[in-house]
Amino acid sequence: MDLVIRNARVIDGTGTPSYPADVGIADGRIAAIRKSGEPPLSDAGPRTRTLDAHGLALSPGFIDMHAHSDLALLRDPDHSAKAAQGVTLEVLGQDGLSYAPVDDRTLGEVRRAITGWNGDGSDIDFDWRTVGEYLDRLDRGIAVNAAYLIPQGTVRMYAVGWDDRPATPQQLDHMRQLVAEGMEQGAVGMSSGLTYTPGMYATDSELTELCRVVARYDGYYCPHHRSYGAGALEAYEEMVRLTRDAGCSLHLAHATMNFGVNKGRAPELLTLLDDALASGADISLDTYPYTPGCTTLVAMLPSWASEGGPEAILARLRDDDTAERVRHHMEVVGADGCHGVPIDWGTIEISGVSDPELTDCVGKTVAEASAQRGEAPWTTARRLLIDDGLGSTILQHVGHEENVRAIMRHPVHTGGSDGILQGEKPHPRAYGTFPHYLGHYARELGILTIEETVAHLTSRPAARLRLPDRGLVREGYRADLVLFDPDTVAAGSTFEAPRTLPVGIPYVLIDGKFVIEDGRRTDVLAGRSVRRTPGVR
Numbered sequence: 192m193d194l195v196i197r198n199a200r201v202i203d204g205t206g207t208p209s210y211p212a213d214v215g216i217a218d219g220r221i222a223a224i225r226k227s228g229e230p231p232l233s234d235a236g237p238r239t240r241t242l243d244a245h246g247l248a249l250s251p252g253f254i255d256m257h258a259h260s261d262l263a264l265l266r267d268p269d270h271s272a273k274a275a276q277g278v279t280l281e282v283l284g285q286d287g288l289s290y291a292p293v294d295d296r297t298l299g300e301v302r303r304a305i306t307g308w309n310g311d312g313s314d315i316d317f318d319w320r321t322v323g324e325y326l327d328r329l330d331r332g333i334a335v336n337a338a339y340l341i342p343q344g345t346v347r348m349y350a351v352g353w354d355d356r357p358a359t360p361q362q363l364d365h366m367r368q369l370v371a372e373g374m375e376q377g378a379v380g381m382s383s384g385l386t387y388t389p390g391m392y393a394t395d396s397e398l399t400e401l402c403r404v405v406a407r408y409d410g411y412y413c414p415h416h417r418s419y420g421a422g423a424l425e426a427y428e429e430m431v432r433l434t435r436d437a438g439c440s441l442h443l444a445h446a447t448m449n450f451g452v453n454k455g456r457a458p459e460l461l462t463l464l465d466d467a468l469a470s471g472a473d474i475s476l477d478t479y480p481y482t483p484g485c486t487t488l489v490a491m492l493p494s495w496a497s498e499g500g501p502e503a504i505l506a507r508l509r510d511d512d513t514a515e516r517v518r519h520h521m522e523v524v525g526a527d528g529c530h531g532v533p534i535d536w537g538t539i540e541i542s543g544v545s546d547p548e549l550t551d552c553v554g555k556t557v558a559e560a561s562a563q564r565g566e567a568p569w570t571t572a573r574r575l576l577i578d579d580g581l582g583s584t585i586l587q588h589v590g591h592e593e594n595v596r597a598i599m600r601h602p603v604h605t606g607g608s609d610g611i612l613q614g615e616k617p618h619p620r621a622y623g624t625f626p627h628y629l630g631h632y633a634r635e636l637g638i639l640t641i642e643e644t645v646a647h648l649t650s651r652p653a654a655r656l657r658l659p660d661r662g663l664v665r666e667g668y669r670a671d672l673v674l675f676d677p678d679t680v681a682a683g684s685t686f687e688a689p690r691t692l693p694v695g696i697p698y699v700l701i702d703g704k705f706v707i708e709d710g711r712r713t714d715v716l717a718g719r720s721v722r723r724t725p726g727v728r
Contacts, residue, residue: 252279257607344390377722420530482590543614545582623682
């Protein structure tokens with residue numbers, strides 16, 4: 192044995208009651224589990240370490256089903272934002288926009304488009320173009336493990352461009368080829384951002400064709416669908432119908448019901464899911480345990496104003512007549528970028544800017560910043576979009592606590608931080624999602640038991656990812672493990688201090704190696720890419 196953990200309260204990820212046991216680890220895997228009353232594990236051996244876990248729970252490592260650490264894992268070897276939460280695996284490539292597959296043109300465009308999510312990448316050596324090459328880059332050593340979704344918006348950018356038009360047959364074939372290559376190289380599925388350009392320009396028939404490719408490789412489709420506001424339920428129905436037609440598994444990204452039009456409507460969503468599941472659909476979802484959302488300010492614009500990419504957007508914003516059309520669409524009509532709901536500038540809080548000269552806006556809503564300037568909110572928002580080169584991030588305070596609680600109880604629910612790590616004042620979910628589930632929602636509110644909560648964060652996502660040896664404390668499984676104190680575990684991050692690390696998680700192991708030890712980050716880089724098992728269905 193390399194390590195023997197004694198006197199742990201094992202919460203094994205199945206959702207069943209915990210039990211006291213000793214756990215032995217060898218060669219990066221769980222070698223033995225001895226419950227009370229069974230013959231004890233031997234800790235003899237000159238290199239065997241023993242850890243007394245009295246008072247601590249031992250669980251599988253947490254799986255973040257919705258992460259935006261695509262560049263952060265390369266930029267920040269420490270990555271305590273996730274490692275300190277007990278996250279041992281993140282799923283990247285979310286919301287239809289990421290950095291592979293690309294050519295030189297597409298790479299430049301996507302870097303500009305999602306500067307607010309990941310920075311402009313000027314500090315990154317983009318020495319990859321394909322999905323496989325990106326995963327190879329991760330394999331050089333990262334803080335936590337990572338799986339990857341093929342970003343449909345990037346694929347469309349590559350094959351079609353930024354135009355709002357149907358793909359030609361040749362372009363559709365090119366997109367099918369890119370998706371197939373990405374799946375063969377190890378992606379676990381495909382994502383979309385259907386309120387983000389250019390992915391939102393895809394028709395249902397186009398998305399269905401791409402999902403058919405994903406299904407051949409037993410992957411899953413993870414859409415940020417067309418609305419979380421007006422028409423949200425219809426948007427969920429569209430995704431269920433589309434994936435049923437394609438024969439593809441469905442995982443609903445940050446499955447919320449937001450804005451005033453959806454207050455108290457989570458039961459309607461859950462009924463839709465239950466009916467689909469009962470008829471044989473393969474569906475799961477993830478949520479974060481907070482009410483505000485987080486994205487970029489440019490994402491709020493109507494899609495017609497975003498056609499053509501970042502430079503075309505800026506040109507429209509600089510033109511007074513066109514900018515007035517944008518304002519009217521956002522404030523009166525309800526832009527598709529804002530989920531069909533007329534924007535309330537009092538709910539839009541600036542959380543980060545790319546230009547340090549604009550930091551005085553951070554922490555204020557657009558309404559507050561405009562009042563201080565003595566101008567209309569749209570004038571402030573327009574100025575910020577232009578001056579910050581579309582790089583500003585926002586918090587959008589439009590969620591409902593009763594919806595959050597109802598959805599997290601559902602049997603197919605998993606946890607995802609949707610954590611954007613950029614900005615001076617990021618959403619606290621980036622640093623706090625998993626301990627917040629355990630401390631606030633399980634221990635304090637009793638929404639789920641601690642065992643149920645752990646299952647939602649471990650074995651259920653592992654099953655969605657088709658991982659045969661992760662997500663459970665079981666002999667032979669990988670030793671990606673978390674030791675936490677059920678009585679004290681809590682998110683340290685708040686909206687006022689969002690980069691504060693959690694408490695009550697003293698040990699985190701990946702591949703049997705300590706990445707968090709005695710509550711501090713070690714220098715171990717045990718993370719690697721986690722690739723889909725090869726083979727076509």
